[in-house]
Amino acid sequence: MDKTRNALNEFGMMDEFAAGDSPIHRLNATAKLLCTVSYILVVMSFGKYSLSALSVMILWPVLLFQLSGIPMGACFYKLRMILPLVMAVGLFNPFFDRGIMLTLWGIGISGGVVSMLTLMLKGILCLMASFLLAATTPFDSICASLSKLHVPGTLVTLFLLTYRYIGVLGRELAIMSDAYHLRAPGQKGIHVSAWGSFLGQLLLRSMDRAQELYSSMLLRGYHKHFHYAPTRPFRWKDFFFLFSGISFFLLFRMVDVASILGSLFVSVR
Amino acid sequence: MHMADALLSPAVAGTMYIASGTAAAFSVLSLKKDEEPQKLPAMAVTAALVFSGQMINYTIPGTGSSGHLCGGMLLSAILGPQAGFLSMIVVLAIQCLFFADGGLMALGANIWNMAFYGCFIGYYLVWRPIIRSKLFGSGRAAMRARIIAASIIGCVLTLQMGAFSVVLETCLSGIADLPFGAFAALMQPIHLAIGLVEGLITSAVLCFVYESRPELLRDVMDAGEAAPKGGKSLRTTVAVLAAAALVIGGGLSLLASSHPDGLEWALFGNEDAGYAANMGLDEESFGVDSKAAEAAGNIQKATAILPDYSFSNSESPAGTSVSGLVGSVMVAVAAIMISMAGGFFRKRKAARVREYSDKEGGPDERVIR
Numbered sequence: 001m002d003k004t005r006n007a008l009n010e011f012g013m014m015d016e017f018a019a020g021d022s023p024i025h026r027l028n029a030t031a032k033l034l035c036t037v038s039y040i041l042v043v044m045s046f047g048k049y050s051l052s053a054l055s056v057m058i059l060w061p062v063l064l065f066q067l068s069g070i071p072m073g074a075c076f077y078k079l080r081m082i083l084p085l086v087m088a089v090g091l092f093n094p095f096f097d098r099g100i101m102l103t104l105w106g107i108g109i110s111g112g113v114v115s116m117l118t119l120m121l122k123g124i125l126c127l128m129a130s131f132l133l134a135a136t137t138p139f140d141s142i143c144a145s146l147s148k149l150h151v152p153g154t155l156v157t158l159f160l161l162t163y164r165y166i167g168v169l170g171r172e173l174a175i176m177s178d179a180y181h182l183r184a185p186g187q188k189g190i191h192v193s194a195w196g197s198f199l200g201q202l203l204l205r206s207m208d209r210a211q212e213l214y215s216s217m218l219l220r221g222y223h224k225h226f227h228y229a230p231t232r233p234f235r236w237k238d239f240f241f242l243f244s245g246i247s248f249f250l251l252f253r254m255v256d257v258a259s260i261l262g263s264l265f266v267s268v269r
Numbered sequence: 270m271h272m273a274d275a276l277l278s279p280a281v282a283g284t285m286y287i288a289s290g291t292a293a294a295f296s297v298l299s300l301k302k303d304e305e306p307q308k309l310p311a312m313a314v315t316a317a318l319v320f321s322g323q324m325i326n327y328t329i330p331g332t333g334s335s336g337h338l339c340g341g342m343l344l345s346a347i348l349g350p351q352a353g354f355l356s357m358i359v360v361l362a363i364q365c366l367f368f369a370d371g372g373l374m375a376l377g378a379n380i381w382n383m384a385f386y387g388c389f390i391g392y393y394l395v396w397r398p399i400i401r402s403k404l405f406g407s408g409r410a411a412m413r414a415r416i417i418a419a420s421i422i423g424c425v426l427t428l429q430m431g432a433f434s435v436v437l438e439t440c441l442s443g444i445a446d447l448p449f450g451a452f453a454a455l456m457q458p459i460h461l462a463i464g465l466v467e468g469l470i471t472s473a474v475l476c477f478v479y480e481s482r483p484e485l486l487r488d489v490m491d492a493g494e495a496a497p498k499g500g501k502s503l504r505t506t507v508a509v510l511a512a513a514a515l516v517i518g519g520g521l522s523l524l525a526s527s528h529p530d531g532l533e534w535a536l537f538g539n540e541d542a543g544y545a546a547n548m549g550l551d552e553e554s555f556g557v558d559s560k561a562a563e564a565a566g567n568i569q570k571a572t573a574i575l576p577d578y579s580f581s582n583s584e585s586p587a588g589t590s591v592s593g594l595v596g597s598v599m600v601a602v603a604a605i606m607i608s609m610a611g612g613f614f615r616k617r618k619a620a621r622v623r624e625y626s627d628k629e630g631g632p633d634e635r636v637i638r
Contacts, residue, residue: 002324003324004321004324004325007324010367010368011367014367037373037374040372040373040374044275044277044279044282044374045278051593052592052593052596052597053593055600055601056596058600058601058604059600059603059604059607062604062607062608063607065611066607066608066611069611069615072608075369078368079369081368081369081370082271082273082370082371082372085270085271085272085273085276085435086273086275086276088455089276089439089447090445092445092446092451093445093446093447095446096446102594104594112446115444119275119276119444119445120275122274122275123274126273126275126372126374127273127274127372130365130372131369133366134366142366152293152294152297154297154300154309155293155297155355155358157309158309158312158355159359159362159363161309161310161312161313161314162312162316162356162360164313165313165316166317166321166363168317169314169320169321170320170324173321173322173324173325187328188326189325189326189327189328190325190326190327190328191328192327192329195327195469195470195474196473196474196476196477197477198325199318199322199325199474200473200474200477200478200481203315203318203347203478204478204485206314206318207311207482207485210310210314210315211310211311213313213314214307214309214311217310222306256593257596257600258593258596258597258599258600259593259596260592260596261592261595261596261599262592262593262594262595262596262597262598263596265595266595
């Protein structure tokens with residue numbers, strides 16, 4: 001097995017990354033969240049064929065990866081989740097859009113190929129940005145900054161509790177499926193006769209657990225909202241990070257830096 | 270079915286965020302009105318359960334493949350639609366942040382496609398009416414049949430709607446060249462099969478809950494059918510209902526995938542096939558002959574966030590493209606150099622720490638780092 005264990009490991013890995021220490025880890029969570037969102041928005045807004053202009057955007061996440069010391073390989077492993085749909089959609093572009101955009105050494109490159117590559121690059125860039133956010137910011141801090149951004153308390157508390165319980169239930173489920181597979185060797189998944197009872201058992205136990213959890217919350221003085229430990233305050237450094245980030249994105253969005261750089265070396269007619 | 274950021278334009282992503290945000294605000298408010306604090310732990314635990322339950326493979330008998338759990342229907346059957354919706358939001362957000370399943374900006378669209386349909390449409394249009402009806406007669410077996418029917422129809426229907434929304438959002442974003450009809454024809458049948466299996470799994474879990482703890486399914490309790498002992502033939506009911514759902518879902522899917530084509534065809538005609546250009550409408554100038562429409566068009570042109578994709582038609586100077594290519598290569602080199610510099614400095618720091626710990630007998634590198 002198994003997917004459950006793998007997921008738990010991935011979860012643990014992200015936690016470990018987020019617990020590290022680097023200039024990026026030390027930034028305020030709200031600043032990082034806003035910066036990530038604006039980065040993704042800018043990347044999304046690039047045109048269908050602006051592959052070269054978009055390529056400059058890779059510098060920002062690469063820089064942050066290096067500053068934070070998070071290995072980039074861990075991020076690319078996650079590409080397997082988003083790439084299928086992006087590929088499914090993008091792979092058709094070369095078939096529908098055959099206008100030749102560029103001829104290189106006698107090989108014509110069609111608009112469809114360019115737009116497909118742009119689509120994939122966009123997917124990778126957005127993934128890198130959100131991975132960086134999750135890998136350099138503990139989940140509590142993200143939740144605290146969400147509640148600072150006026151996301152309803154119910155939702156934020158739900159986030160925290162769910163995050164906590166995914167580990168607990170995941171481990172329990174991993175044990176259950178180990179036990180099941182030991183008794184049903186050579187079987188790929190859960191047999192149809194156990195479809196209901198397998199998850200149903202856990203569901204029933206979970207509901208009891210939720211009741212106990214609520215009782216213990218009350219006993220510890222829970223009164224409709226959680227109190228967060230003070231997070232890192234929003235300092236000048238954070239403002240500078242956010243400001244420089246957004247101005248870089250806007251600059252790269254408006255000016256095709258790659259083409260300008262390239263035109264220094266390529267003489268245009 | 271998780272959308273990625275790359276497939277959406279900012280305008281579409283923003284619209285979907287607003288739509289999902291409104292539904293979320295409504296859910297939070299309506300939960301506040303009733304027993305919110307008591308429900309919170311149950312919501313969190315079931316969300317965590319759905320999250321990990323989606324990792325389990327269910328073998329489909331007779332085939333080599335496996336299915337997964339359909340979260341929205343299960344959550345709204347147990348928690349009610351509003352609480353179920355919020356739990357699904359949390360599941361989707363955590364999937365997006367920690368597993369890169371979906372994207373941060375595509376989250377609004379994903380919530381709409383998977384949580385909104387599954388929880389609200391699935392609950393109000395399918396689950397509650399069927400559970401409260403007198404379908405299949407009365408008694409325990411009938412209630413079980415109703416649960417199965419509701420789960421399967423609900424999952425198939427909501428997944429079809431979700432898949433259709435994916436197609437719609439992608440095409441509205443103008444990212445893919447894949448025509449709307451072809452994309453829909455690709456997505457709907459796949460999700461028909463997925464929805465069917467997910468519906469069967471969901472119904473199996475809900476039936477189990479009904480057998481052992483019917484009080485957890487509040488609509489079943491409202492319908493006044495506490496489970497007495499006895500009764501069977503679950504397998505036959507499943508088989509009959511699966512066949513029924515296949516027929517219904519197949520019809521729906523056909524309708525969904527052929528309708529847009531039909532609409533387009535009806536509006537713009539198909540002269541190749543020997544028909545006249547229908548209704549005299551011309552695809553280019555369709556709907557823009559009035560002054561008001563023209564003004565609206567101009568406003569839209571001014572405010573459009575999407576760039577105008579006329580690149581291949583416009584005089585695209587090859588020189589610009591080549592310099593773009595060269596520039597991109599230079600960017601790639603710069604990126605590699607940044608990575609190498611980072612690696613270099615980290616190595617040097619590690620070496621310094623090692624030196625220090627060798628000399629001073631200080632704590633080892635891992636502790637300092």
